[in-house]
Amino acid sequence: MAGLAALGAALLATGVAWAVSPAAPDPQAATNAAAADQTVVDAGRGLFTANCAACHGPAGQGGSGGPSLVGAGAASADFYLRTGRMPLSAPGQRVVRQPAHFDDAEIQALVAYVASLGSGPAIPQVSSGGELHQGWQLFQANCAACHNATGAGNAIGGGYVAVGLGNADPTTIGEATIIGPGAMPAFAFDDQSLADIAAYIRFLQDAPTPGGAPIGQVGPVAEGFIGVAIGLPLLILVSLLAARRGKPEEQNP
Amino acid sequence: MKAPRFGRRERPVVDPIGRPLNDPARELRDAEARGDASAVDVIADPEPTELERITGWLDERTGLAGLVRTTLRKVFPDHWSFLLGEIALFCFIILVATGTFLTFFFVPSASQTTYAGPYPPLQGATVSEAYNSVLRLSFDVKAGLLMRQVHHWTAVVFVAVIVAHLSRVFFTGAFRRPREINWLIGFGLLTFALAEGFTGYSLPDDLLSGTGARIAYSAAISIPLIGPYVASLLFGGEFPTAAFLPRFFVLHVMLLPALFAGAIVAHVGLVFLQKHTQFRVGRAREDNVVGRHFWPGQAFVSGGLFFLTAAVVALLGGLVQINPIWAYGPFDAPIVSSPAQPDWYVGWLDGSLRIFPPFEPVILGITIPSAFVPGVVIPGILFTIVGIWPFIERRVTGDRAPHNLLDWPWESPFRAATGAAILGLFAILTLAGGNDVLSAFLDLPIESLTWLFRFLVLAFPIAVWLVVYALCRSRQRYPAPDERPKGGIRLVRNATGGWEEAE
Numbered sequence: 001m002a003g004l005a006a007l008g009a010a011l012l013a014t015g016v017a018w019a020v021s022p023a024a025p026d027p028q029a030a031t032n033a034a035a036a037d038q039t040v041v042d043a044g045r046g047l048f049t050a051n052c053a054a055c056h057g058p059a060g061q062g063g064s065g066g067p068s069l070v071g072a073g074a075a076s077a078d079f080y081l082r083t084g085r086m087p088l089s090a091p092g093q094r095v096v097r098q099p100a101h102f103d104d105a106e107i108q109a110l111v112a113y114v115a116s117l118g119s120g121p122a123i124p125q126v127s128s129g130g131e132l133h134q135g136w137q138l139f140q141a142n143c144a145a146c147h148n149a150t151g152a153g154n155a156i157g158g159g160y161v162a163v164g165l166g167n168a169d170p171t172t173i174g175e176a177t178i179i180g181p182g183a184m185p186a187f188a189f190d191d192q193s194l195a196d197i198a199a200y201i202r203f204l205q206d207a208p209t210p211g212g213a214p215i216g217q218v219g220p221v222a223e224g225f226i227g228v229a230i231g232l233p234l235l236i237l238v239s240l241l242a243a244r245r246g247k248p249e250e251q252n253p
Numbered sequence: 254m255k256a257p258r259f260g261r262r263e264r265p266v267v268d269p270i271g272r273p274l275n276d277p278a279r280e281l282r283d284a285e286a287r288g289d290a291s292a293v294d295v296i297a298d299p300e301p302t303e304l305e306r307i308t309g310w311l312d313e314r315t316g317l318a319g320l321v322r323t324t325l326r327k328v329f330p331d332h333w334s335f336l337l338g339e340i341a342l343f344c345f346i347i348l349v350a351t352g353t354f355l356t357f358f359f360v361p362s363a364s365q366t367t368y369a370g371p372y373p374p375l376q377g378a379t380v381s382e383a384y385n386s387v388l389r390l391s392f393d394v395k396a397g398l399l400m401r402q403v404h405h406w407t408a409v410v411f412v413a414v415i416v417a418h419l420s421r422v423f424f425t426g427a428f429r430r431p432r433e434i435n436w437l438i439g440f441g442l443l444t445f446a447l448a449e450g451f452t453g454y455s456l457p458d459d460l461l462s463g464t465g466a467r468i469a470y471s472a473a474i475s476i477p478l479i480g481p482y483v484a485s486l487l488f489g490g491e492f493p494t495a496a497f498l499p500r501f502f503v504l505h506v507m508l509l510p511a512l513f514a515g516a517i518v519a520h521v522g523l524v525f526l527q528k529h530t531q532f533r534v535g536r537a538r539e540d541n542v543v544g545r546h547f548w549p550g551q552a553f554v555s556g557g558l559f560f561l562t563a564a565v566v567a568l569l570g571g572l573v574q575i576n577p578i579w580a581y582g583p584f585d586a587p588i589v590s591s592p593a594q595p596d597w598y599v600g601w602l603d604g605s606l607r608i609f610p611p612f613e614p615v616i617l618g619i620t621i622p623s624a625f626v627p628g629v630v631i632p633g634i635l636f637t638i639v640g641i642w643p644f645i646e647r648r649v650t651g652d653r654a655p656h657n658l659l660d661w662p663w664e665s666p667f668r669a670a671t672g673a674a675i676l677g678l679f680a681i682l683t684l685a686g687g688n689d690v691l692s693a694f695l696d697l698p699i700e701s702l703t704w705l706f707r708f709l710v711l712a713f714p715i716a717v718w719l720v721v722y723a724l725c726r727s728r729q730r731y732p733a734p735d736e737r738p739k740g741g742i743r744l745v746r747n748a749t750g751g752w753e754e755a756e
Contacts, residue, residue: 132373132374132376133373133374133375133376133377133378135374136374136375136378136582137378140460140582140585140588140590141587141588144460144582144588144589144590144591145588145589145590145591146591148590148591148592149460149461149580149581149582149590150577150580150581153693154591154592154689154690154693155689155690155692155693155698155699156591156689156699157698157699157700158698158699158700159698159700161692161693161696162591200374203373203374204580207580209574209577210391210392210398210574210577211391211398211402211573211574211575211577212402212571212572212573212574213572213573213574214574214577215573215574217577217580218592218690219461219576219581219592219593219594220461220576220594220595220596220597220600221592221594221597221600221687221690221691222690223409223575223576223596223597224409224594224596224597224598224600224683225597226409226569226573227406227409227410227413227569227597228413228597230569231406231409231410231413231565231566231569232410232413232414232417234565234568235337235340235410235414235562235565236333236337236417238340238558238561238562238565239333239334239336239337239339239340239558240333241561242333242336242554242555242557242558242561243331243332243333243335243336243554
């Protein structure tokens with residue numbers, strides 16, 4: 001509620017920072033460090049009571065609308081908060097990626113509080129030294145079946161959608177593989193594999209699209225739509241142009 | 254003075270009493286009678302032109318002059334919808350041209366090799382020679398990617414144009430006696446085009462096409478009793494096989510194009526023999542054809558149309574990415590990507606498989622695999638109905654008379670309604686083939702969409718049939734465009750100040 005404008009600016013700043021400078025100081029290292037700081041945990045408790053306790057219970061033990069967060073860990077809290085999937089404005093709402101609701105400091109505080117509830121996975125440090133070919137192999141074998149070989153994402157049934165990975169940063173990718181949000185299974189990649197996958201996803205995000213407009217990278221559905229909705233009308237237009245009436249002649253069969 | 258003579262003799266112009274106006278012999282006599290020596294020189298012109306010498310030489314040895322004259326003088330009715338078939342023909346020509354270029358570089362082999370090209374993530378990957386060669390075409394061969402994309406986009410619009418052409422023939426009743434055989438040939442062309450498209454889609458041996466080939470294999474093997482033999486003939490064993498690439502390649506670049514070209518000759522040849530149908534406008538009657546001569550009229554229209562068609566597919570091929578196989582990766586049996594669709598014109602078959610309930614009965618001890626009904630029986634029934642439509646309609650309407658004049662679509666409500674319903678059915682099945690992409694796009698669960706499509710596949714064609722039938726009946730109450738009074742109605746003011754229709 002408070003300081004929405006400031007929040008927005010902070011969000012924008014962090015978003016831009018992630019997008020343009022992968023080598024910038026890692027905010028997650030700071031978040032992990034903050035988890036140990038009792039004053040930060042206390043600030044997080046306040047935010048939690050105001051924003052999360054209605055569903056997750058006053059002490060994060062779970063409630064009518066939300067699961068227990070005891071043992072969820074910093075990785076989970078950071079993933080859900082930073083990608084805007086939490087908080088929901090009402091229980092039962094669909095959990096979708098959107099701009100984060102809290103600013104960085106608030107997220108750090110909330111993550112520290114959730115981490116203090118019980119031991120859970122910490123925010124992973126995904127190194128930038130991933131190997132592309134290895135990452136491609138891991139991605140094809142583990143991720144492509146839902147997220148599409150191009151990373152464009154797809155619906156996977158049960159109302160779940162495997163998101164497009166167009167703006168997934170390495171930390172988010174690492175957190176998702178550890179916690180397995182939504183319909184996604186939890187994976188146990190080692191650090192190097194995680195770095196490889198993140199490197200390949202980053203390659204997909206920045207890779208040029210030889211051949212022209214990528215039309216969503218979802219394959220023949222989009223291609224067929226272009227062919228039938230643009231190609232065919234163009235050809236009909238062309239035949240209309242070509243068939244301008246001249247002076248007719250006559251022939252007996 | 255010399256050049257026009259060839260053309261002039263082709264098109265004698267008749268004076269009011271029926272004498273040819275440009276009869277050189279008569280002009281010569283008249284000029285001599287007038288004593289006009291200079292005209293005599295010009296008209297007599299004993300020297301044949303260079304063109305006449307060549308054509309004369311050819312005619313003496315082939316006797317083709319008569320046939321060529323008939324061809325050049327064939328009359329083409331003037332309606333844009335008659336050009337759809339020509340566009341399909343031009344697409345075929347473009348496909349052969351670009352496809353020939355692609356065969357210079359494509360290697361139809363599943364032998365394994367190590368990728369060492371410029372696409373970073375695949376460097377070091379074990380890929381098939383086929384996949385490797387298509388990547389080389391895309392990244393290393395000059396204009397290779399453009400050729401690939403133009404070839405693929407042309408295939409995509411090719412089938413769309415064939416369907417449009419077939420719809421025009423269907424809704425105007427052009428297939429009626431005496432043209433039933435040409436309908437069957439055209440139907441064969443559609444089938445060959447679909448087979449061409451699917452085999453071509455399978456050749457790059459990427460993850461997507463391999464998934465498609467796996468589905469085709471499952472459909473083939475699902476045929477009771479003979480399925481395993483059919484599948485083995487096409488794929489050379491149990492999927493995944495190394496044999497299917499060279500087999501599909503031979504089908505795609507040799508057998509199917511040869512069949513297609515032969516069928517085109519028969520298709521167009523019959524149009525020449527039987528003459529065009531035409532709409533009931535102007536001077537058109539059952540026993541004439543009103544339009545443009547092939548030479549010098551239609552030849553230029555068609556020539557221009559060819560280049561415009563090429564321009565459209567070049568535009569698509571140059572600006573819009575299609576089938577980025579480097580992003581899909583090489584086919585690897587245990588890996589699958591999602592979404593996985595065939596090209597749009599096979600999408601209805603995929604849709605049929607996607608929404609048909611799982612159903613695997615055992616009849617007389619033979620298991621009917623679940624892919625058989627949606628993958629073989631339903632397509633078979635639908636295509637049979639389309640293929641033998643001229644005979645179905647003849648049976649239903651009892652109309653056995655020959656027709657050279659076309660119906661307006663609304664003049665046969667039964668035909669129009671049935672055709673629209675069949676198109677509607679195919680449309681629903683095609684959409685169902687993209688149910689996962691639509692689910693993500695519309696933000697609806699796939700399961701809900703599947704049930705929606707199961708309902709629509711039955712209800713939508715019926716609704717379309719009823720609506721189109723009603724629309725046609727109401728349209729019939731208004732006169733056809735050529736029967737409407739010219740210049741509208743004249744109103745005059747009467748003595749009391751009101752308006753009356755003038756006589």
